[in-house]
Amino acid sequence: MASTTAESPRQRVTSYDVARLAGVSQSAVSRCFKPGASVSRKMRARVMKAAEQLGYQPNAIARSLISGRSNTAAVVISSNTALYFPEILVGLNRNLAQRGVRALLFTLEQESDIDRLLDQVLQYQVDGMIVAARLSAPQIDAIERRAVPFVLYNRSFRDRQVNAVCCDQSEGERWLVDALIEAGHQRFGIISGPGDSSVSMERTEGALARLRELGAKHISVVEGDFGYHSGGTGLKKLRDRIGAHPDAVICANDTMALGCLDAARHEYGLAVPEDLSVVGFDGVGPARWTSYNLTTVRQPVSRMTEAAVSMILERVDNPQLQPEKRFFSGEMIPGNSARLAPAAAR
Amino acid sequence: MASTTAESPRQRVTSYDVARLAGVSQSAVSRCFKPGASVSRKMRARVMKAAEQLGYQPNAIARSLISGRSNTAAVVISSNTALYFPEILVGLNRNLAQRGVRALLFTLEQESDIDRLLDQVLQYQVDGMIVAARLSAPQIDAIERRAVPFVLYNRSFRDRQVNAVCCDQSEGERWLVDALIEAGHQRFGIISGPGDSSVSMERTEGALARLRELGAKHISVVEGDFGYHSGGTGLKKLRDRIGAHPDAVICANDTMALGCLDAARHEYGLAVPEDLSVVGFDGVGPARWTSYNLTTVRQPVSRMTEAAVSMILERVDNPQLQPEKRFFSGEMIPGNSARLAPAAAR
DNA sequence: TTGAAAGCGATACCAC
DNA sequence: GTGGTATCGCTTTCAA
Secondary structure (H helix, E strand, O other), rough: OOOOHHOOOOOOOOHHHHHHOOOOHHHHHHOOOOOOOOOOHHHHHHHHHHHHOOOOOOOOHHHHHHHHOOOEEEEEEHHHHHHHHHHHHHHHHHHHHHOOOOOEEEEOOOHHHHHHHHHHHHHHOOEEEEEOOOOHHHHHHHHHOOOEEEEEOOOOOOOOOOEEEEOOOHHHHHHHHHHHHHOOOEEEEEEHHHHHHHHHHHHHHHHHHHHHOOOOEEEEEEEOOOOHHHHHHHHHHHHHHHHOOOOEEEEHHHHHHHHHHHHHHHOOOOOOOOOOOOOOOEEOOOHHOOOOEEEEEOHHHHHHHHHHHHHHHHHHHOOOOOOOOEEEOOOEOOOOOOEEEEEHHH | OEEEEEEEEOOOOHHHHHHHHHHHOHHHHHHOOOOOOOOOHHHHHHHHHHHHHOOOOOOHHHHHOOOOOEEEEEEEEHHHHHOOOOOOHHHHHHHHHHHOOEEEEEEEOHHHHHHHHHHHHHHHHEEEEEEEEEOOOOHHHHHHHHHOOEEEEEEOOOOOOEEEEEHHHHHHHHHHHHHHOOOOEEEEEEEEEOOOOHEEEEEEEEHHHHHHHOOOEEEEEEEEEOHHHHHHHHHHHHHHHOOOOOOOOEEHHHHHHHHHHHHHHHHHOOOOOOEEEEOEEOOOOOHHOOOOOOEEEEHHHHHHHHHHHHHHHHHHHOOOOOEEEEOOOOEEEOOOOOOHHHHHHH
């Protein structure tokens, strides 16, 4: 194993090494590795041969320093989201990679942890950031001052022009509520997500607003944490509060809805959807599994991640572009975890 | 919105700007941002004030170039793993972040896609790499030549000294097989993962070896893709091949096991575990959900990710360290998706 | 088309 | 403790 050190007396192979071996200037080597440069066939061949021989790869760090572009983008996302809906992270990274940009990953234990992170993100000179966490106005100011393009994923900012890609949460909740009301449900329970999650807030508020609009009288809201277990404990809290089980439970995400559904069936012996309707939001994989077949609204993740990446990269090339907000409608998926009026299956 | 450009005539604030404003040398500014440097209180105060005023943050790219450390590590992982077992990615990133290192994310559509990626990874001058994909011997050579510390996650390399953190797949499969045999199962089905996954191979081989060792006569193996649906189609293939349903199905991961379980119950009307036993591997979240309660072997993810990160960072500081392989035992989780002899519940 | 030389923005080493 | 200066490895004018 000592051979590895013996084999390579020089740790890093630079363009100077290649130039020396090929008998050309260092600038020539640089040009050979630049896509649209003007180099003679002969020169290119010699350089490439030398490079191969030495195992030369251009140093991306040095390139970034001079060119002012790092070809990296920060992806800031809560651990919860990464765990319960990994499709987003995978989708963002896939789209970035396809366009030659690497993702620098920042996960947050709490959505509010972003305060400490922002400085770090900017130190790394990322070309752009995709942020799936709640930013405050001063934080947005800070980013804009540094002139780093950013796009918010699934959160927007009222009274402020920022780039954002969102699933229309209110619309989705409206569909769900409409369908539930139409089917005659009366006592509603809502299990929200953690208090510092804006996605949870939008969904919960959206559902509440529509319920009130349609004249629902009995509504209880309890707080969950987006995790499976909090679906079950949420249902318990609702039963305790109401003194009976609600007719329908609206959960701020699918994972909680599945926990709620399991608790209803296996813990309380309720028939779903006959005794109790359960709906979620997201369209995660398990929601479609045969044991659940959850009624939910699916986020169009691949279109949304594609949009987020496009928006960010457009703005790297052209910082003058106006901020843009893109809203995507979800897709109502009428599973059989909720009693719905036939017409509601849109 | 035009105000943002007007506010910041100079895009980047450098240490020279801070030095000028504070009336000190540029080196002084640099020192103030270096943890253990010797700076007078007075100087530090002045510099920090100026830095704050200008919104200065040291440029990590420039720092990396001179210091030879980028404070980034590459995490190479298949999309499948990221989707079906996000705990690994989240765990790795959490541990890296705690120690001041950022993860540069590389996801692979196919485990074998790594060929094209390796050069890219190295260009970014990562301090180390954590690789959850199968590497070939020449690829390992290439990395070692570049003197970048790396650690394999859940794969090892026979006949070769490399750093690796592994869950002992064979041991886990042995536990499962022992328990199934002891409970009297006779006809076995195995649903493997994709052909290019080494994790799948180790698990499948491990189970097969033990089954043969214990004299099992009837064993069929079909290939899946680690996804939920391939659990169901795998079961179908097994039934077709055997002409009846097997007594027990051993799946190369939990997600397929859950698909298999659902198909058995809801598609074929089989009682699980009375008619059919199903076991998986990993210990993903849904395996513990009430609807499933899967018999499986849990990977100790948090210990493993912690180990992987420690190993890599130790070797960044001290490249001379000998390669090390760390095997972690899984934890047998006797759910009720399989009939097991009472004693087998270890 | 090619080569020489000037940076990019830090750190590190050296005198003082 | 502080300031000057070389340096990291590349891209990018600018002449030739």
